[in-house]
Amino acid sequence: MDELLQRCDAYLAEHEAEHLGLLQDFLRIPSVSALPQHQTDVQRAAEWVAARLQALGIPDVRLLATERNPIVFGQWLVDPTLPTVLVYGHYDVQPPDPLELWETPPFEPVVRNGRLYARGASDDKGNMFAALCGIEALIRIIGRPPVNLKFFFEGEEEIGSPSMAAAVRQYRELLACDVVVSADGGMYGHDQPSLTLSSKGICACQVDLRTASTDMHSGQYGAVIANAVQTLVQLAATFHTPEGRVAIAGFYDRVRELSPEERAEIAAVPFNPDEFLANVGAKMFWGEPGYTPLERAWTRPTLDLNGFWGGFQGEGIKTVTPCEAHLKITCRLVPDQDPDEILSLIEQHIRTHCPPWAEVQVTRLPGSARPFAIRRDHPALEAARDVLRELYGKEPLMTRVGGTIPVAELFQRELGADMLFFAWGMPDNRVHAPNESYRLEDFRTMARAYVRLLPRLTRSSARR
Incomplete structure (x- = not known):
């Protein structure tokens, strides 16, 4: 040999x-x-x-x-x-x-x-x-x-x-x-x-929200017709608690909790928090309470807002009240979460929290994978x-x-x-x-x- x-x-x-x-x-x-x-x-x-x-x-x-x-x-x-x-x-x-x-x-x-x-x-x-x-x-x-x-x-x-x-x-x-x-x-x-x-596994979707049939003059309509971007921002804010825990009902139901042995194994991995933050230019950590940064990164599920757009995107200013706004979401999943089930929970959450003045559509995106x-x-x-x-x-x-x-x-x-x-x-x-x-x-x-x-x-x- x-x-x-x-x-x-x-x-x-x-x-x-x-x-x-x-x-x-x-x-x-x-x-x-x-x-x-x-x-x-x-x-x-x-x-x-x-x-x-x-x-x-x-x-x-x-x-x-x-x-x-x-x-x-x-x-x-x-x-x-x-x-x-x-x-x-x-x-x-x-x-x-x-x-x-x-x-x-x-x-x-x-x-x-x-x-x-x-x-x-x-x-x-x-x-x-x-x-x-x-x-x-x-x-x-x-x-x-x-x-x-x-x-x-x-x-x-x-x-x-x-x-x-x-x-x-x-x-x-x-x-x-x-x-x-x-x-x-x-x-x-x-x-x-x-x-x-x-x-981790993954699943993804796009949220398309509409409040009117056309963009509107903000002086004539901004005080009386709901702004789609503002509405979707408010809806997206319901996905997490202020501390960083995902607030979708049932999201954590199938997640395996870490054993003491697993937590000790992760704690044994060298980790420099200051260097980690400096590498990406971040000021501090954020995320689900009760877990270390490595535990969250490796063993806890996430819901990320990957892209958000609507209204005027060019240079300068355009006084418009946008009628539509859009959001892309991905979730990183851990054993024993199922991508289809998680997407169903997101859809239910959006139906529950969408205000009556808006119409919303959730489109499931390809590429789901189990953990x-x-x-x-x-x-x-x-x-x-x-x-x-x-x-x-x-x-x-x-x-x-x-x-x-x-x-x-x-x-x-x-x-x-x-x-x-x-x-x-x-x-x-x-x-x-x-x-x-x-x-x-x-x-x-x-x-x-x-x-x-x-x-x-x-x-x-x-x-x-």
Whole structure:
């Protein structure tokens, strides 16, 4: 085993320049799934990934059709007695806006001060490609993967994976596996390895409120006809208590309370509140009383107002009483909340609190996902813990994430396979923001980690 690892590490070092060049080619493709004008680029990125799998020697590579963007699927089944590992990632990226805040163009990757800068450098092209580099090293040294391998790379993660539920059900037999290893995710810090135990679910809706059939002159009508923006502001204010607890009836009914052991585990995670606030330029914490900031971020549900508009938006002033206003809402959910049930509770709350002078419509938006949690005794989790101990010389933290990877619970429900988050995104990589980057050292570490993880899954058995 030690000789295998040394040879694989040597292979990765020898081919690092080649791998970085390939990654930069990948990053030049503006595969922004949220924008229709980039649809051909999304397709081009899928074809690039498929070609890369073929270059690794994966014998069965396909583009699986979905309602939107294709899934890049590959498989190499070496021995029916071995576990089957499905490697997950996504080739789509967030829009790069605002462009003026980038130091260099977002789709012209550049290395500065040990970091690779580009949209998708960390989320998720860099992490996904690092996993493939580690797998490549194993294939080149051994001649085949150490376990049965399948690959599932989607092109819709950044828009909530709306086609994935139907696709996973459609291709269930083809995707059958014992465990999913996600190349999308991150570590708690550069020198602090961590393993993720859970991720939040999500649901979303838009609220459209109207008080009249047309915008009105504020001098003639402002004192006698309700202002739609003001009405929706007042309605939105009923969603939370002043302290920050969600005030929707039934919202918390299915939420699992933290055990004393879980609270102690979260409290053991290093957390600098002043640094946390300074990183985003905030003055103080806010949120549901009775929980620490990390407990709220990782284990408590939220209702966020993501966008609010109505009336005159241009420069200067327009004396108008607007007849309509609009609000977008997302909720981050925790076990055992159900997205459809939460949206129904929001709709009921709005019907109850909407004043009689207004008409309101709630539209459910696509991309709902249930929360996910991996069981503590999963052998893949233990194998990953061993790898991180070896690479860092310390025990990994057990963490959660406040974000959502929709397919995590989907794989668990449809395939009966838990997801192991095993990626090297870092808090300072500025994912979804201008000047996104990926440390080259983390790229190297992740490739070496996959070299060590896959053989351990053979020994520890990742079977369900």
